[in-house]
Amino acid sequence: MDLRNDIRELGGLAPAFALLRRGWSYSALSYAARHGWVRRIRQGWYALPGVDELLAAAWRVGGLLGCVSAARTFGMWTPPDDRLHVTAPPRHARMRTAGDMRVRLSEEPDPRIRIHWRPCAPFDRFRATPVECIVDLAKCFRSEWVLGSLDSALALGLIRRRELLILLRRLPRHARWIVEAADAASGSFPESVLRGLLIRARISVRIQEWIDDMRVDFLIGDRLVIEVDGREFHGDHLGFEHDRARDAKLSALGYRVLRFSYAQVVYRPDEVLTAIRAAIARNDHS
Incomplete structure (x- = not known):
């Protein structure tokens, strides 16, 4: 028998009772955990030794990795947020801290952990599905930010067009407009x-x-070009020179160019909209 192979066949995370059915004893499981052959994530649950720490932390807390945390593992664009988001069934008991399965979360509340209390469809043993991620993102963040996550999910094939109707029914009313607005061509x-x-x-x-x-990136009317820096930190010399060369060429062709940084668009949207409205009022777009 191979304990790690059994855990692998059970999805990379296995409850003790499932391993007992395969012939393992509690003493054998404890021995394997003590020697590092497997990892005991929380009481009665065992994982392969190389399990990603983020996935392990969510399960140690007591649920599936969800919302922005899970979306990031799928490669989706995500809002800026460093908290650990965990989706757990309502009234789920025995929640633990992310770092220690012996410490109850109720005894040591952690603001770095955000619990989403609701039933949730799993993608695998550790994560919520991409659709579930979007549902929780819409409850946590501005709709414009969630649109970015949805655009990338479509581009990556994580959410299919036919699933958008399901998503529409499940989103909060204020966020439903993102379903019609979603576009996999976003850069x-x-x-x-x-x-x-x-x-x-x-x-x-x-x-x-x-x-x-x-x-x-954007064209408003016939002549107003809007360009957006695609990264939060966009300061390399070659990139800066390339952007300015583009702007100069566009200006020579008769276009008015407005360029905004990541920080402006994401954190200071009113500043961006004010500049764009002013350009339109000057007829820079026609």
């Missing part, structure tokens, strides 16, 4: 956020438009 998280801001402001815009040999 980055802040681009999705800005597109959402423009949609809600009723400003018509086209995305990923070609001008000469350049593809621009």
Whole structure:
């Protein structure tokens, strides 16, 4: 018998009772955990020794990795948030801290842990499904941020178009507009956020438009180009020079260019919308 192979066949995480049915004893499980052959994640649960610590932490707390934490493991664009999000059934007892299965969360509350109390469909032993992630994201973050996560989920094939109707029924009413707005062609998280801001402001815009040999992030009207830095930290010299060369070429072709940083779009949206509205009021778009 191979204990690690049995755990692997059970999805990488196995309850003690399932391993007992396969012929293992409690003493054998304890011996294997003490010697590092397997990991005891919490009382009565065993995982493979190389399990990702983030996944282990969620299960140690007492639920599935969910919301922004799980979305990030799927490669989805996510809002800026460093908390551990765990989805657990209502009235679930024996919640533990992320770092120690012996300490009850009720005894040592941790603001770095966000519990979503609801039934949740699992993607695997450790994580909620991408659809479940979007549902919880919509309860935690601004809708424009959630649109970024949904855009990337569509682009990665994690959520299919046919699932959008299901998602529409499950989203909070204030966030349902993102289903119709979702677009897999979006180029980055802040681009999705800005597109959402423009949609809600009723400003018509086209995305990923070609001008000469350049593809621009947004085009408003005939002449107003909006460019967004795709990363939170966008300061490398080559990237800076490339962006300015593009801006100069677009200006020479008769276009007005507004360029915004990640921080402006994500954290200071009113500042961005004010600048865009002012450009439209000056007829920079026509």
